Amino acid sequence: NAGVTQTPKFQVLKTGQSMTLQCAQDMNHEYMSWYRQDPGMGLRLIHYSVGAGITDQGEVPNGYNVSRSTTEDFPLRLLSAAPSQTSVYFCASSSPGTATEAFFGQGTRLTVV
Amino acid sequence: QKEVEQDPGPLSVPEGAIVSLNCTYSNSAFQYFMWYRQYSRKGPELLMYTYSSGNKEDGRFTAQVDKSSKYISLFIRDSQPSDSATYLCAMRTNTGNQFYFGTGTSLTVIP
Secondary structure, eight states: OOOEEEEEEEEEETOOOOOEEEEEESOOOOOEEEEETTTTTEEEEEEEEEETTEEEEEOOOTTTTEEOSSBBBOOOOEEEOOGGGGGGEEEEESSSSSSSOOEEEEOOOEEOO | OEEEEEEOOOEEEETTTEEEEEEEEEEEEEEEEEEEEOOOOOOEEEEEEEEESEEEEEEEEEEEEEETTTEEEEEEOOOOOOOOEEEEEEESSSOOOEEEEEEEEEEEEEE
């Protein structure tokens, strides 16, 4: 019962580097999303997807890119890392419609120096 | 104004105390009201949810929703050190997929 798996758990990047945060779920959920969590700011939605091939922007999309080629996977790409992107990133999945539970991964703690 | 407002605390109480956590919201279309618990360095996990107005009880936890005031609460009775965590409220509409989260309240229960 893996649920939502995020990799890596920790990452340090230099300013300007790019990287991909991986997210995979095995619950056949159509809805997947990426959040960043910063002190005092709570969970802020970066991008989301309602199914394979469909993505859309959330509250704070700048500097991030996503794609959804399969139901299971929803990677988040940082195009050119900046110190302002230092944060904890969470991937979540849920069933569409009346689902009351979003299942979260364990998070990726990213530091950009 | 954010759609969901939550006092970030921190809140510190002695073991055995009754804890009250609250959120307010502005979108009258919200129908599902959830409370998530997040332990340090972990992802949030669903604690309980309520549909529309009313109360729901689960052991030491009670969730209340007052849609007329756009106000929801989570009460924890006989609080335990293991309840120390950040509690996030979350809401969604009947039709949308998106969850709207509060900023979270940090709770510490002192033995």
